[in-house]
Each structure stands twice: as C-alpha cells, then as structure tokens.
Amino acid sequence: MKLTFLGTGGGLPSPTRGVSALAVQMGRDMLLFDCGEGTQRQFMISPLSFMKVKSIFITHFHGDHFLGLPGLIQSMNFSGREEDLFIFGPAGMVDITATIATLGEFQPSFNICARDIEAGERVNLGRCTVTAIHSDHTVPALSYVLEEPPRRGRFRVDRARELGVPRGPLFSQLQAGKSVTVRGREISPEEVMGPPRPGRKVVYSGDTRPTEALIEAARGAEVLVHEATLDSTLSEGAWEYGHSTARDAAEVAKAAEVGTLILTHISNRYDDAAVLEAEAREIFPNTVVAHDLMTFTVRVRERA
C-alpha cells in the first residue's frame, strides 16, 4: 500500500503546493481522497496514471477539495476510459457530480456512480473498506478510515511441533487454512494459527478541528494523515475556520497511538514547513510534513 501526496496545500495553492489530493495504491487499484483543482496535472507529473483511479472519496465541498473533478473526468474520457468511476462524499455528492460531470460541451462516455454517504457508513471495496466519520469543519465534512480486512494469524511453529507436525508441506497446508492428519489425528488450522491480526489502517482527516471521534477512529492506525493548516501560535484562527494546528494533529496522533503522522493541507503562508514539523515532533516524534508528490509506503505495523 502506497500513498502519493498529489496536493498538500491548504485553501489556496502556492507555487510549491497544489491543493488537496491523496492517491492510495493497493495492488492494481487506486483510490483518491479529495481532488482539488490541478489533480490531473499532478498525476501527470507523478509516475501514477489517473486511469487507474477506481474510487474517489471527497471530504467536503470547499473548492480546494473537489474542483479537480470535472477536469479529471474530462481527461479520463479523452484518454478513452470505459471503466466505471465511483465517487463518494457527504450529502450533495450526487447532485454535484451530476453538475460537474457534464459541464460545458461534455458528456462522459463511461459510467460515473456517485453516492452520498453519512458518518458511520462503510464502503466495501473488496481489497479494503472505507468508513466515513464525522469531522468538525465549518461545513458538513467527513474524515475517512481505510482498513484492510484482518490478516491471517501467525503460524505457531512451537505449537505445530508439539502436535508432531513435521516441517514441510504440512506446515504450508495448515498455513493455507487446511486441516492435516498426523499419526492418525486430524489437526485443524485453528490449533496452530494465532488469532487474526488487523489489516493496515490509514486515516485521512480532511479539514477538521481536532476531534475525539478521529482519535477513536485512528486508534492504532499505521498512518494518520491529518491536516495542519497553521502552527499553534495561530490556533485561534485555525479553530475559527474549522482547522487544526500542527500541535493539534500531533496530540490526536499521540492519543490514538498511531504509527506515523503525516501533516498536510499546509497554509501557503509557510515557505518552509519546518516550524510545523518541529512543533508536532515535540508531541509526536514520528511526524513528517508532506510535500507534493511525496510517497509513503504503508507497512504492516506489528502490534504487541
């Protein structure tokens, strides 16, 4: 699972940061969280192809989070897309999609399936689920929790040996979930496999003040991608406009005991985001500030 930060700016773009868009590759599938203006061009600058995007999750309807949709859709069409495209977002997503998918002299020749979703709803995409949770912004907005299904438990070699299973093909059969017979006794996989282990979890905050709901939802996540529009000397302004400071994001990450915190949605007032990284690391050391086209490989986090 690989994250590519296509746009990491907040509100307005800047010469160095496009507006919000985060691509998540899982095998041959790709999801996109938010799609600010210019996302199609960021794809072109990256090694990714926007033709691989299957599902798009929009957090809310401020322009910097969704105005890249019409151009992306038109360019997908121009590039010969035939595959369905799924778009999820808060109430209004279906109406907005109907409007933006046919702007100007354009009709898409592929299906665009939009759906309004509510906090608490879970979308099953096969390889993963995406759950919407309420976020605390100035307009209706969602955060998203991406989770893989639980992975098989660990194979307990010591236990298998105790039961007399010899190393070799019988180990493989048990690991594949099949029972085996050793000295006339049937041994089921459950006897030698540990409990299922949670799949990887990545949480994308969208625009939000720090919330308890996000802490709960992000608990133990491999990666929390949290907005950090401003630094903590400007917290009043951040909260007034429904945003978080880098310190806020770090406190959420710490409380949720995530693996890595990645800060994004950085205001264009920062030429250098080092101040944000520094203040977050005081609270949560494993923090990085995203930059445009940064990639991050999400590895399974072995929990105690």
Add this chain to the structure above:
Amino acid sequence: MKLTFLGTGGGLPSPTRGVSALAVQMGRDMLLFDCGEGTQRQFMISPLSFMKVKSIFITHFHGDHFLGLPGLIQSMNFSGREEDLFIFGPAGMVDITATIATLGEFQPSFNICARDIEAGERVNLGRCTVTAIHSDHTVPALSYVLEEPPRRGRFRVDRARELGVPRGPLFSQLQAGKSVTVRGREISPEEVMGPPRPGRKVVYSGDTRPTEALIEAARGAEVLVHEATLDSTLSEGAWEYGHSTARDAAEVAKAAEVGTLILTHISNRYDDAAVLEAEAREIFPNTVVAHDLMTFTVRVRERA
C-alpha cells in the same frame, strides 16, 4: 501591453504545460483569454496577481478552456475581492457562470457579470475593445480581436515650421490638440498633425481550423496568438478535431501580414516544440512557440 502565457498546452495538460490561459496587461488593467484548470496556480507562479483581472473572455466550453473559472473565482473571494468581475463567452456563458460561480459550499461576495456574445459583437473596455469573431471548431467557439483606440497622428515638424510656428510651447499645444495663433493667424492641430494611426492589435484564435475570417480580422495585427495543436504531418487529425497545424497558423499569419506569430495550445505529444516552430518559420519567419509563463511585450508596429 504585455502578454503572459499562463497555459500553453492543448486538450490535456502535461508536466511542462498547463492548459489554455493568456493574460494581457494594459496599464493597471488585466484581461484574461481562456481560463483552463490550474490558471490560478499559474498566476501564483508568475509575477502577476489574479486580483487584477477585470474581464475574462472564454473562447468555448471545452474543459481545457474554462474549468479554471470556479477555482479562480473562489480564490478571488478568499483573497477579499470586492471589485466586479466580467466574463464574456459564446452562448451559454451566462448559464455556465451561474453554475460554476456557486459550486459546492460557496457564494461569491463580489459581483460576477457574465454575458453571452456573438461573432461580430464588440465589447468596449475603455482602454481597448475586444471583438468576437466566429472560429471553426467542433463546438460553437469564438476568436477574439483586442484593439486599442486609434492613436494621435504624427506631429509634422516640417509643416509646423512652414507655417512659422516656433519650437517650444506652441508645438506642445498643437500636439495636445489645441489651436495656436502665430503672427495673427490661427493654426489648427489638423494642419500640422498626420492622420490618426491605428492602435495596437492582438488576435487570439482559441481553438480553430484555419479560417478566412481570422485572416481578415488579424490583418496587420502586432501579434497573432494562434493555436497549433499538431504539426503538418498530422493535419488530417488536426482538422478532424477542429484544430490547426503549425503550418496552418503560419499561413494565416503570412496572409494577414501580422507582426509576430505566437503558437500555443501545443499537444502534449511534443516534448520539444521545435518541430512546430521550424515548420511555421518556413512560411512565416517571425514565429515563436509559447511556453508556460513566457511574456511578450507588444510594441506599436510602425506601418508604412
């Protein structure tokens, strides 16, 4: 008068070219011709401020020519704009503006005055006029002719001397359009000023096959900005999709006897547009291929 090419790509953006947008500065005013996705960010990368844009002229409603409008409008609002914004375009401009000016959770706090215009219509902007002419594309589309009002004629020093006007303040009065009295005889400005000279003219083709109408409209222009999506080995494809080759554009420039030809709307198949420049220069030597953020100062062309 200064042109800034904010986006010079055709159809799709590329890593090196944004989609169509051309800013024209005239004193403190700025016009924008077309506004493809990403125009606001191109402004931020350039030395120009999008807050100075007073009037926008859209050539047609393919996404790469107008999908930057909603983001530009939202960012103008975010940046505190109070001044009216004028948007002109082919039939449908008023409806499209109504849609895109209120997309998502947004209401502009400044006036947006949109107007549908037809080929032949002239818009008077004070400092200049912009005339729409029919272009030959796959959908209804316009080209635009920007013209300054005629300039005062030349002051004929030889004639003034013949009439006995002494060098000095009386020269200035005549140049300012006032009559003067010399040795009891009133001399009017008309006696010593040459005929009015045309103002500068810049023509922007938008997307079009080569047309006679554009040749007529561009006659004698200082600058013709003409699309050149493809090179002449691909002319069938270019014409099928309502476009011109670099050779076509050069033939228009030659027939219209313009000063400079600037090629834009370059297909993303060209990593290097030298092939387009070379084929155009064979026909019209004073040709340049625009690149993103290129500027061009339009100087008065002294005609014979």
